[in-house]
């Protein structure tokens with residue numbers, strides 16, 4: 001376990017608004033005035049601290065949120081984007097040119113998989129999908145063209161744990177960037193501390209936590225963030241993934257309660273996972289000793305936030321999974337919906353939704369069953385009652401043995 005405490009870093013992040021307002025004023029402008037043409041020219045040449053040019057580049061509200069996220073991940077710098085996908089696409093395209101290669105974990109979010117498989121080859125960038133838990137397989141895939149090793153710290157949807165220190169060693173030995181999607185494990189895994197070079201988040205999920213917007217971020221070295229924001233060659237400037245400042249302001253407010261929420265999500269999730277296992281179900285939850293990543297996660301995680309709010313149950317087949325989810329929605333356990341990190345419980349069947357971009361034979365190879373139900377556990381105050389409700393649903397669809 002690590003004793004780095006990102007929540008204390010955020011706690012120390014005090015921003016004084018324009019009028020001393022405790023929530024900094026929202027910058028409601030696309031463009032900014034200059035007192036002289038010379039000053040404007042200077043800003044086109046290089047960054048000037050505290051000066052803003054145009055809101056697709058930087059705006060003060062987005063900067064407040066980006067600075068807070070840099071504290072969360074303990075990175076030198078960060079940028080915010082209009083979606084998690086924008087953060088991924090812009091980071092990858094900043095690093096890779098035609099002819100380059102990416103080594104990616106095969107268990108990643110379906111949208112990222114589709115981008116890697118279907119779009120990147122159109123730009124001459126090839127992606128090799130490997131089992132990144134197998135370090136030898138990663139090593140064997142590295143060539144002189146490899147620019148990125150890509151994985152999720154806790155993978156979607158099987159919750160595999162990436163051995164970030166070992167992947168980082170490999171990356172460093174070959175001058176490759178280790179890029180990590182930390183969406184499933186904000187605050188309890190700090191990939192930069194474990195050797196990652198670029199960390200991305202879909203802020204849409206736990207970090208915002210209210211399922212009312214789509215947003216993303218990239219946390220990395222100041223040099224890399226400056227490259228991404230370069231007026232003439234930065235992907236985050238030229239592909240236009242800007243986040244609206246009103247949203248940046250609301251996400252910043254939610255970020256300050258992330259530590260409390262993750263602790264509660266984790267507490268509820270481990271309670272359910274342990275009890276599901278006792279019922280004889282096949283459960284994937286990295287907090288359970290039966291999970292293949294449990295020991296590694298215990299070594300890598302920050303102290304005090306638990307093992308996260310995501311778990312999966314294998315219902316065996318698609319029909320049973322569908323019936324189970326329908327029952328859970330009817331019993332007010334939560335919503336049949338994609339996405340995660342909401343204060344209510346959300347569930348979906350990844351094989352037919354968020355991971356459907358992954359071909360069937362690949363899904364079988366990675367152990368993604370037709371009947372897998374991914375559950376993002378909510379902030380329920382009475383989780384015992386929730387468990388009793390779910391148990392009734394399980395019984396009704398024939399998933400309980402006795």
Ligand code: PLP
Pocket residue numbers: 083084085086109111112152156181183184201202203204214215216
């Ligand atoms: N990464 C992971 C692990 C996700 O689950 C998602 C979800 O959609 C994304 C990235 C993409 O983020 P967004 O939907 O904010 O573009």
